[in-house]
Amino acid sequence: MQGEPVSLELTYANHQPDIANVVIVGGGIMGMATAWTLAHNGVTGIVVIEQSELGSGSSAKPLGGVRANFSDPANIVLGKRSLAAYETFADDFGVDIQLSKVGYLFVARTEGELESLKACAKAQQELGVDCRIITAAEAVRLNPLLSPTHITGAIFSPNDGHVKPSKVVEGYARACQELGVTILNHTQVLNIAVVDNAIDSVTTNRGTIHAPRVICAAGAWSQRIGEMVGQHLPVTAVRRLIGITPPIDGGHPTIPFTIDLGSTMYFHNYGEGLLVGVSHPEEPSLCREFCYDWVQQFSETAELIAPSLANPALSGGWGGFYENTPDHNAMIGASESVQGFYYITGFSGHGLLQAPAAAELLTDIYLGRESFMDPAVWSANRFADLDRLVQEVNII
Template sequence: MAKPQLPKSAQFVIVGGGIVGCSVAYHLTKMGHSDVVLLEQGQLSCGTTWHAAGLVGQLRSQPAMTNLIRYSTELYSQLEAETGLATGWKECGSVTVARTEDRMTMLMRTAAAARAQGVEVEVITPQDAQDKWPAMQVDDVKGGLWMPGDGKANPTDLTQSLAKGARMGGAKVIEGIKVTDILTEDGAVSGVVTDQGTIKAEVVVNCGGQWARELGKMCGVNVPLHSAEHMYIVTEKVEGVSPDLPVLRDPDGYIYFKEETGGLVMGGFEPEAKPWAMDGIPDSFFFQLLPDDWDQFEILLENALVRVPQMAEAGVRKFYNGPESFTPDNNYLLGEAPELKNFFVGAGFNSMGIASAGGAGRALAEWIIEGAPTSDLFAVDIRRFANFNNNPAWLHDRVKETLGLHYAMPWPNRELDSARPFRRSALYDRLAAKNAVFGSKMGWERANYFAFEGETPEIQYSFGRQNWHDAVAAEHKNTREGVSIFDQSSFAKLIVQGRDACAQLNRICAANIDVPVGHTVYTGLLNERGGYESDLTVLRLKDQEFMLITGSAQAVHDADWIRKNFDEDAHVFLTDVTAAWSVLAIMGPKSRAVLNKLTNADLSNAAFPFATVQEIDLGYATILANRMTYVGELGWELVVPVEFTVGVYEDIMRAGTEHGIRDAGYYALEGLRLEKGFRAWGRELTPDITPIQAGLSFVVDFDKPSDFIGKAALLTAKNDPDHLKTRIVQLVLDEGVPQLWGGEAVLNNGVEIGEVRSAAYGHTLGSAVALCQLDAPERITVDYVRAGAFEIDLAGVRYTATAHLRSPYDPKGERPKVDL
C-alpha cells in the first residue's frame, strides 16, 4: 500500500503510532472529525507497544479510572467485528493470590471496592484458585480474588485494528516520518516540522511514548517521564496450561503469568527498577530489545518457581527486555499542556498502556473536542505536575521506585521514599528536630505527625491502627482544647490583579468575591457541568488585587484553569507566589490568647470578624492574618513572608508555652476536618460532583449580578429529582475500635451504594469518621438518610455506621466564632 501523501495542513496531528496514538485517532474520527493525521517515525507499535504483555485488569483505585478501563474492555471485544482485524482480545478472567495475611486483607478491601464500582469479583480459597489455574502450587497461598471480566489482548494486532478503524473514519496514518520540531505562534501550537515537510495544525497530540519527553522539550512543555527496563520471559509448553487459562497475578512475588501458545509469559515489577537511556532514547529504537539481564530478573524468576515449580523443567523460548516509560506517581499523563495551548499529551502509561488505551484515547479525544475533560481525570491530568518534576536526576531516582509500585503493598497513607527530601519549607529543619515524620505532597515535605520523645520517627504501616495513632490523638486533643500550630506552607498561593481582576474572578468563582477589601471568601471553581474544578479561599487585599490560597497539589492545575477562563482582552494577570509566602495555621480555643501576646492588633470578634484578613504586626514581622479554620476551632491562618517565617514561628512557640502550644501535623488535620465534615477537593469535591451534591449550595451565590461558570448547569440540577441520587454524606462508625482509610464500600440496607472518599479516626467523637459518596437508586433525602441502615465494608467485615447530614461535632459552627 502506498504511503499517504503528506498534507500541508490538518486539524489534528497526532505524533506517535503506538496503541495510545491510534486510539486517539480512532476516537476523534468516531466523534465525526476526519481531518486527522497520525505520524509514526517507524512502524505502528514499534516502540513500546509491540513488546507489551497485553494484560487488561479492570479495577483501579479510583472509580473514574476503573470506568476508563471497563470501556477499554468493551471496545476491544467489539473492535474486530467493526474493522475485520483480529485484536487477540480474550476475556479469560484473572486470579490474584495472596501469600500473606496482610495481602489477603488488601484483597478483601479490593473486593469490596470492586463491588461498589460494579465490577464482578469473587473472593476465593486457595483450592478455588488452583482449580482455575491448575499449574500453580498453593501451599503458601492464603486466598485470592477471581475477576471474570479481566482479559488479555495482542498489543500489535489491537493497535493495527484501531489504526484501521481510524482510517475507515478518514484519518491519514503515515509511517516512516520523523517529527523534528513543534511550531508555535502566540502561545499556541501551530504545526509540526518533519523530515519530509511541514504540516500546519490546529491541534497537536503528543503520544510519543518514550520519546514524549523530548517532543515536549521541542516546544517548552514538560512531560515528566523516564524509561526503565521491563522484563519478561516466554517459556516452552507447560503441563496444565491451556488457551483458556486466566491471567495470574502474585503481587507478593512481584510477578504475573499469562498463557501463550501452550507456554507461559512470566514477568513482573521488581521492587527496585533499572532506569534506562538517561541521555535520551535512540531515534531508531524500533522493534528492538535491550540485552538480557538475568541478575535483575532473578528475584522474579525465583518467585515464579515458587508459584509454578514446573517452570524449572520448561525451556525459555525468549527473554524480552523492553524499555517502557514511567511517571513519578505511576499514573499516566493526559491532557492539554499548561505551557502551550492546543498541545495535548497522552503518554507515560507505566506498563498499563494496553489496558488503558481504549478509555484514555476516548477521554483525550473528548478533552480535545470539548476543550475540557468530560469526567474526573485529575489522577492522570498532566497539570498535577510542575516543571521541577521534569528534572532528569529526580526522575531517574523516583522511577526506580514507581515501577515497583505495581505490586508493592498499597498500605494506607503509603509514602514514596525515593528522591526526597525535595521541596522544604522554611521550618523543615526545626520540625525535623522535633521528631516530625514527613510525608510528601507536590514535592513538599510536610509533617504528618510528631513522634513522641524517644520514639523512632517513622511510620510502621498496617491496615489497622498504625504506630502514630496515639501521637495524633494528642495533637488532635490539643487543638480542640488548647492551641496547636500547623505548618501549611505547601498551600499554593496565586495573586490575581489588574483593573478587570474582580469582574473576571467573579465570573470564574461560584461565590460572590466582590466583597469589601479585607474580606475572605471560600468558593468553588466550577466547570460547565457544575462540577468542582477546585475549591479555594479568596482574600481581597486591594480593590483589584486578590490572593487565592488553594491546595498543595493544585497550583499548576488551578492557575491554568483560571487563565484559560479569563476573557482574552481582559486586563488581568495571575502570578504563582507560592514560594514567597509561608502559611502557619494557629488553631484552637487559646489561639487568640497566644497571638495577643505578640501583636498590637485588636483580634476581638468586633474588630477582626470571622472570614476577614488583615495585615498585622506579629513580633518583628508584618504578616497577613486570615481568620479562617479547617479544623472547626477558633484560629487564624498566618500568611507570612518566607524571610520572616522562622522568627514568627519562634515567637509563637515562646508566647504559647504557658498555653501548652504544640506542633501538629497533617494526620491530625485530616481527623479534625472530617469530624467537622469539611470537604476536600480531589476527595469529596471532584469535576463530577456539584455543590448541590456536596452539600455546599450555601456557598454558591445564585443571585450575584454577574453570571458564573456552571450556573446554568446548577439551575438545571436544582430542578432535576435525579440529581440528588448522588450525594456526599458523613458516616461515623458505631464501634470505636476499627480504623477506616478511604476506598471502603458503603452499604445501605445490605446493598452497596457508594464508597468512602476520605476517612480518619475522630478522636473527639471516639470513632472512625468518613465522608462518603453515595450513588443511590433513589433521591437521597433527609428521610432516606435517617431511615437507612448504613454499614461500611472493612476488608470483608461489615460495621454499622450512623449517617449525618450535619456535623456531629459543633453542628451550629459556633466554636470558630467564640470571643474568648
C-alpha cells in the same frame, strides 16, 4: 528477540501534507486509538506521525492483559470501559484481537498484601466490577500450576483476560485509513513551533506541517516532545522483558492471567506454552535489548507459588518499554500554558488495557464536551505537588 510485529498492508502517505487540523505524534496503540476516535467523531485533517513502524515502540510488545482490576477508582473506570470496548472490537473493526476472557488472578503471600487486595476488591465492586476475594485453595483450582503453601489469598476478576496487542493496533490503523487519516511512518519530529503561546507548526525530516493542534502520544519519548513546547511531561522509559516457554504436548491448562502481587512475577497462556515475566529492577533508558537477567528473580518467586515454573526454559522473548510517571498513572489532557497542545501518555504499563477509554476521554477534552469521568485526575499539573500523588497498587 523482538515483540510481535504489526504486519499491515496499509497505504502509507508518500507525501507529507503542508497543512493539518491536528498532528498526532506516535503511531502506537494510544496514537491510533486517539486518531480513530477523533475521526469517528467527525474531526478531519488528522495526521499521525510515527518515527518507525506502527506499534514498534511498545504497543506490539506488552503482556496483552486487559482488566479493570485496579486499586485506584480512576484506573478502574478506564479499565472497565476499555474492557467493554475490547469485547466488541472484532465486530466493530473486523479484526480478531484474540480476546481470551480467562480472568485476572492477583495472588497475595502475606496478610498485608491480602488486606490490600480486599481494599481493591471493595473499590472495584463499588464501581460495578465483578471480582471476589478467594482462598489459596480456590486459587489453585483456577490455576493448577500454583501451589497453596505460601499463598494467603487472592483476588479474581473473571471478566478480565488478554488480547493480541498487535491486532489491536492493526484494527485501529485500518479503521483510521478508512476514515481518511493520514499516516506517516519513518518520520521524525524535529521541532514543534509555538507562536504567542499557541501551537503553530510541526517540523519533521520531511518538512513542515502547519497545524494549530498537536497531540503527544509518543509513549517513552513523550518527555522530549513536551520539552519542544515547554510542557513538562514526566515520563521515564524503563525496559520490561517477557519470556515465552516452549510448547508442551497438549498445552498447559487454560489459566487466568496470574500475578504475584509482592514480586510482580506473572504468567499466562501463550499458544501451547506460557508468557512469563517479572518487573526486574532496571535503570531508566531507551534500551530494549532482550537479556536473561530477570529469570533468577522470576524463579525465586516461582519456587514459592508455582514450583514447576522455576528456572524456565525459554524458546523466545522480547524487550519493550514501560512509560512510567511518578505515580504510575497516565497523563491525559490539554496544556494550560500552550494552546492546542494535548497529551495522552505515561500509562506505566497500562496503555493497551486503557487505550479505548483514554482515547474517548481525550476526544471529549479536544471537542470541549462533557465526558464519562472528570479528566482533572489525569492532568499533568498534578506533578507540581508530588506529596499528594495517589500510587496505583495493582501494577506489574
